[in-house]
Amino acid sequence: MPSQEKILHIKGIKTHFPVRKGLLRTVAAHVKAVDGVDLEIYRGETLGLVGESGCGKTTLGKSIIQLVEAVSGQILYYEGEQTFDLLNLSPEEFKHIRQKIQIVFQDPHSSLNPAFTVFGSLQDPLKLYGVKTKAERRKIIGDLLEAVNMRREQMDNYPHEFSGGQRQRIGIARALCVNPEIVICDEAVSALDVSIQAQVLQLLQEIKEARGLTYIFITHDLSVVEYISDRVAVMYLGKIVELAESEALYRTPRHPYTQALLSAIPIADLDRKSERIVLEGDVPNPVSPPSGCAFHPRCPKFKSLSEPEKQHCMGESPQLSDATQLTQPHLVSCHYPN
Amino acid sequence: MSADQKVLSVKNLKTYIYVNNRCNKALDGVSFDVYRGKTLCIVGESGCGKSITASSITQLLPKLSRIESGEIIYHSEKGDICIDQLERNGPEMRALRGAEISMIFQDPMTALNPVYRIGAQISEGLKYHSKNTLAQLKQISIELLQQMGIPLAAQRVEDYSHQFSGGMRQRAMIAMAMSCKPKILIADEPTTALDVTIQAQIFELIDELKQRHNTAVILITHDMGVVAELADHVAVMYMGNIVEQGTIDDVLRRPAHPYTEALLKSIPILGKGKQQQIIPIQGSTPDPYQRPKGCQFEPRCPYATEQCQIFPDSQPISGTHEALCWHSEKVLSHA
Structure with a gap:
């Protein structure tokens, strides 16, 4: 069970990418990929991060491990009595933190170096974190491969000799080899066939229980997120629009976007056909998001509002706040939630 | 016109692909029927042969492959046509392809030509299969885009594919496929590259078109959820065989x-x-x-x-x- 002990606190993080134009490559605008996200992550939980393509979920994940640089905000990592601000680290601290937070990438075909054997790919982090002899490294990597249901001997094979599911297992083993506390799974099962997807999902669950890990599970597949997560955050255009316990979010979604998203998913169960809310139009361009609430041009509820209420939605961006006042917080960013 | 009139029968179809002196029996004895106004979902994992089934029907197979045996019979209004007997790019096949049997491909970005305007691509099929003037063709493309729910269709018809979003490109693809009012529409993973909210829009559109024109739809997918929502009949494929087929109730409730x-x-x-x-x-x-x-x-x-x-x-x-x-x-x- 997840504890109430915070492990990561994301405060107002913003990640913007410059759009350059013209002969002098001057900055013409910014893509606001992540635009002010607040999030607390507790030790031992699985937080699902969902949204459509371009909503900033991957950028948020990459900002946490600093593969991309955030422009403002704070990410605090708690370890015992110590607190680290991930955006202001000394080189030694940075090396220490890198070990604690690891990532599993989406595409198992492009995330492994084809010129290295599995052992070659996995031994570098071990070298860096002080495993001196080769024999020791071989033992650790062998154990890891067994932990992800592969054979020890397979460490001397090259990536092309493996299937997609096996490569993803190697990706997981690589993330685990430095004993991290937090693992970010960025669409870790999306590229896999359904029968293999179930194997990898179950493996991730087992590893989490055995090692007491915390997962940030980024995906666009809401059925997978429901199965694996304790809490779920829904993102739209760089902001979190709803954050709640997984069960509460799926049973009583408060934000009109979450409702539409859930109703749009085809369900493999003939007995439960839901009324589908079909959203109009596409996700707006994150270079120039709509004024006020970014969702209002597509919002099905917006149309039924009165004129002053519409002005409110168009003028003021809603804050993420507790909608229910129940024991478990159910945060939603909407002026007129359901 | 009876409700369950067959439009296409595939009998014991074997399609083999030859690569590097090896033979992949991509389809190894596949049989199914498609009915007017009904949706057949072909579901399976990657490499099971579902796309090869589609390209066998439209004769769009890769070069080093061949239909070894079996029959693909298209029950047209003028009598039965054995598609497997036709020359791949012969006049009879070209008369069918696009006009009677058309296809929506998986990735709308690579399926659309980047150097032609959307309107020209939509009306290309009509240009070959009907006698319309250029002005009429343009008018028809605009109407088709409007039917697909694209705003400002009269202006958008002049755009290139890079100016469209993913969902709009897929709509343009559907407009292209529906332009000659085909009897059979084959959709090969039409929404795999799209987000769920856009996917819902596309499915609603295909369903509406199916009902309006009584088109038979063959929908190829790997998503059981899509099957449950859209299919009338289901065929489950594994390694080049249809391992199970039946109505949706048969297959999903009593596998x-x-x-x-x-x-x-x-x-x-x-x-x-x-x-x-x-x-x-x-x-x-x-x-x-x-x-x-x-x-x-x-x-x-x-x-x-x-x-x-x-x-x-x-x-x-x-x-x-x-x-x-x-x-x-x-x-x-x-x-």
Whole structure:
């Protein structure tokens, strides 16, 4: 069970990418990929991060491990009595933190170096974190491969000799080899066939229980997120629009976007056909998001509002706040939630 | 016009692909029927032969491949046409392709030509299959785009594909496929590259068009959720065979093949929460060049026995339902 002990606190993080134009490559605008996200992550939980393509979920994940640089905000990592601000680290601290937070990438075909054997790919982090002899490294990597249901001997094979599911297992083993506390799974099962997807999902669950890990599970597949997560955050255009316990979010979604998203998913169960809310139009361009609430041009509820209420939605961006006042917080960013 | 009129029958179709002096039996005896105004979903994992089925019907197969045996019969209004007997790019095939049988491809970005305007691409089929003036063609493309729900269609028809978003490109593809009012529409994973909210829009559109023109739809997908929402009939494929087919109720409620049963158990279902049990299928799909001797699913199958070393015959379960398994009785009683 997840504890109430915070492990990561994301405060107002913003990640913007410059759009350059013209002969002098001057900055013409910014893509606001992540635009002010607040999030607390507790030790031992699985937080699902969902949204459509371009909503900033991957950028948020990459900002946490600093593969991309955030422009403002704070990410605090708690370890015992110590607190680290991930955006202001000394080189030694940075090396220490890198070990604690690891990532599993989406595409198992492009995330492994084809010129290295599995052992070659996995031994570098071990070298860096002080495993001196080769024999020791071989033992650790062998154990890891067994932990992800592969054979020890397979460490001397090259990536092309493996299937997609096996490569993803190697990706997981690589993330685990430095004993991290937090693992970010960025669409870790999306590229896999359904029968293999179930194997990898179950493996991730087992590893989490055995090692007491915390997962940030980024995906666009809401059925997978429901199965694996304790809490779920829904993102739209760089902001979190709803954050709640997984069960509460799926049973009583408060934000009109979450409702539409859930109703749009085809369900493999003939007995439960839901009324589908079909959203109009596409996700707006994150270079120039709509004024006020970014969702209002597509919002099905917006149309039924009165004129002053519409002005409110168009003028003021809603804050993420507790909608229910129940024991478990159910945060939603909407002026007129359901 | 009766409701369940056949428009296409595929009988014991075998399509082999030859690469590097090796032969991949991509389709190894596939039979199914498609009915007017109904949706047939072909579902399976990557490499099972579902796309090859589609390209066999439209004769858009890769160069080094051939239909070895079997029949593809298109029941047109003027009588039956054996598609497999036609020359790949001969005049008869070209008269069918686009006009009577058309196709929506998976990735709208690569399927659209970046150097032609959208309008020109939509009306290209009509240009060959009908006698319209250029002005009429343009008018028809605008109307088609409007039907697909694209705003400002009169201006958008002049755009290039890079100016469209993913969902709009797929709509343009559908407009192109529907331009000649085909009798059969083949959609090969039409929404895999799209987000769920856009996917919902596209499915609503295909369903509406199907009802309006009484088109038969063959929808190829890997998503059981899509099958449950859209299909009238389902064919489950594994390693070049249809292992089970029937109406949607038959297959999803009473799976008779171990693969279908296992597949349904291995996917998390929305709304069932964290308590649901998902059971992965053991192992992985075999190498197509080193196939198991008998039943293709035998090495991964929990029901496997000695008998499975022999390739199974199709076992009828009911009038509409059949499975390619020696043990379908046992699977049925188990579920």
